[in-house]
Structures are given as C-alpha cells and as structure tokens.
Amino acid sequence: MHDLGTAATPEGDTPFLVMELLRGEGLEAAVRRGPRSGADAARWGVQICEALAEAHAVGVLHRDIKPANIFVASSARVKVLDFGIARAADPSAADGRLTRTGLVVGTAAYMAPEQARGYPEERSDLYAVGCVLFELRTGRLPFGAPDTLGLLTAHLNDVPPVPSSVAPGISPGWDRLILRLLTKDPRDRYESAAELAGALRECEGRAPRTAPVPPPRPGHADSAVPPEAAPTVTATRPDTPEAAGRTPLSRRGLLRRGAGVAAVAAVGVSAGVYLTGSPEHDPFAWSYDPGSDGAGYDQPSPPADAASYPPMTVP
Numbered sequence: 365m366h367d368l369g370t371a372a373t374p375e376g377d378t379p380f381l382v383m384e385l386l387r388g389e390g391l392e393a394a395v396r397r398g399p400r401s402g403a404d405a406a407r408w409g410v411q412i413c414e415a416l417a418e419a420h421a422v423g424v425l426h427r428d429i430k431p432a433n434i435f436v437a438s439s440a441r442v443k444v445l446d447f448g449i450a451r452a453a454d455p456s457a458a459d460g461r462l463t464r465t466g467l468v469v470g471t472a473a474y475m476a477p478e479q480a481r482g483y484p485e486e487r488s489d490l491y492a493v494g495c496v497l498f499e500l501r502t503g504r505l506p507f508g509a510p511d512t513l514g515l516l517t518a519h520l521n522d523v524p525p526v527p528s529s530v531a532p533g534i535s536p537g538w539d540r541l542i543l544r545l546l547t548k549d550p551r552d553r554y555e556s557a558a559e560l561a562g563a564l565r566e567c568e569g570r571a572p573r574t575a576p577v578p579p580p581r582p583g584h585a586d587s588a589v590p591p592e593a594a595p596t597v598t599a600t601r602p603d604t605p606e607a608a609g610r611t612p613l614s615r616r617g618l619l620r621r622g623a624g625v626a627a628v629a630a631v632g633v634s635a636g637v638y639l640t641g642s643p644e645h646d647p648f649a650w651s652y653d654p655g656s657d658g659a660g661y662d663q664p665s666p667p668a669d670a671a672s673y674p675p676m677t678v679p
Contacts, residue, residue, distance in 0.1 A: 412444060416444065416557040424450050485550060490553050494506075
C-alpha cells in the first residue's frame with residue numbers, strides 16, 4: 365500500500381487506497397498445472413521467505429501463507445499478498461487490543477499445529493511454506509480430509525508422507541527440507557525464514573547469500589507456548605521509537621513498512637474461530653468452550669451470509 369486518503373466526489377467524501385498494480389498470475393494457477401520442478405519451487409520459496417523475513421523482522425506474522433496468497437508477477441518476482449489477518453507478535457504493537465483468549469485464524473489446509481491451538485509464532489508461517497512446497501513438488505497437499513475439522517486433526521496428529529513417496533523423482537534433499545518444515549514441534553523446524561531461504565538456495569544449486577539478514581526480534585521465544593499457558597507475549601520493545609533510537613514513522617511510512625496490523629478481539633470464555641477449510645471454499649466459524657464439561661468443537665455450519673464472518677475486525 366503506497367498511500368491512502370479521502371477524495372471529494374459528488375456523492376460525498378470517498379476513502380481510497382493506492383496499491384501496486386500487479387501483472388502475472390497467482391501461485392495457485394501454477395499448482396493446478398501439476399507438480400513443479402525443484403528449480404521453480406526453490407526460486408519461489410526463496411522469495412516467499414525473503415518477504416516473511418521482512419515481516420517477521422518488524423514483528424508481523426502472516427498466518428495465512430498459501431498459493432492463493434502468493435502472486436508470481438510477469439517480472440518473475442514473487443509477491444506475498446493478503447496480510448488482512450496478519451497480527452503483531454508483540455501485543456504492545458496493538459496497544460493491548462490483541463486477542464487474549466485463543467483465536468484461530470487461517471486456512472486449515474496449511475495450518476501449523478500450534479496455530480490450530482491458537483498460539484501462532486514465526487515458525488508457524490514456515491510450516492505453511494512447507495505445505496506450499498509439498499504441493500508444488502507433488503501436486504497435492506500433505507494432508508487431505510473432507511472437512512476443516514479433519515484437516516486440523518491431521519495437522520495436529522498425522523505424520524506427513526515423504527514427498528518422494530507421492531511423486532517419485534524428488535531428491536532426498538527435498539524430502540529432508542519439506543519434512544523438517546512439517547514437524548509438529550516448531551523447535552524442530554528451521555529457526556527463521558532467512559535460514560530456510562539459505563536451505564532452498566542449496567536445493568536450487570546456488571550458494572547461500574552472504575549478505576546480512578535482519579536478526580530475530582528481542583525476546584523471540586525458542587519454544588512453542590504450551591496449551592495451558594496464557595496466550596500472551598511479553599513486550600520487550602522500547603515503548604517509543606525515540607527510546608529505541610529510531611525516528612518515528614509517519615502514517616505513510618508505517619504503511620510502507622507493512623507494520624499496519626488489524627487487531628482482532630475475542631470476548632468471553634469461548635474462543636472465536638474463523639477458518640477456511642480450503643482455498644476454494646468460503647470461510648465459516650464455530651466456537652470452542654474449554655470450560656464446558658463436554659469441551660470440544662461444535663459442528664461447524666456454513667453461514668447464510670459469508671459477509672457475517674469478516675476476516676478481521678478493526679477496533
């Protein structure tokens with residue numbers, strides 16, 4: 365997003381956004397054409413990781429990496445789109461308005477186990493990249509199920525197949541890289557998007573980049589948050605840009621940095637859930653009450669009006 369403002373029209377003031385015009389195709393179009401070569405998957409994967417490294421460096425989690433949110437421009441550059449459900453990893457970035465009960469948001473077919481439990485972190489985005497790479501190399505997703513609940517259960521409990529067992533000809537190096545991304549414990553995955561980008565360059569036969577990459581944010585957790593822990597993150601950043609020795613960003617600067625994040629609030633004991641079972645299906649919602657005697661997911665039902673469940677709420 366390059367700019368925003370309000371224009372005077374005969375009908376009254378109209379807000380507008382200035383965004384980049386992209387020419388090319390979404391990655392889902394490439395997936396529909398069947399398995400892709402290792403060179404294609406590595407080249408696209410590196411650029412996805414570069415975008416995620418930039419977002420993670422300023423404390424933003426994407427939470428919905430999937431082919432439908434990745435665009436391959438005619439210039440061959442990859443763009444990561446749709447930060448509409450992104451969130452700040454640091455609650456202080458949203459003035460404490462982030463969800464304090466478990467809130468699960470994303471696409472179930474690409475969702476990391478810890479994100480399905482309501483505790484996303486940076487390596488949750490890398491798990492989703494692993495699902496995308498699996499799909500690019502094999503032509504199918506690592507897990508299949510008839511509904512969203514079945515997909516979540518598979519990501520939580522099932523062992524993913526070895527990619528070369530699905531599509532013969534995939535090298536052992538690709539098997540190791542993808543299976544490492546799809547491990548249930550985020551600590552067993554690559555430490556960062558930058559580290560994954562280096563591994564992908566090796567798969568592509570290129571030397572790892574030697575230029576410095578943004579370091580992880582201070583206070584980055586090295587382990588997944590246990591389910592019984594309160595889903596909060598301790599703020600470790602300075603309270604003001606001046607305290608950090610940085611020049612405060614203007615509104616336009618914040619937009620360019622991609623640091624604008626929609627805060628979503630959940631009220632009460634029940635945790636709100638907003639999920640898309642697959643990229644082709646409309647989203648639906650259901651609730652989970654951890655305090656009830658028969659705690660469990662209610663049977664989801666598609667809403668009569670999908671607009672009644674918007675993907676984000678701006679306070």
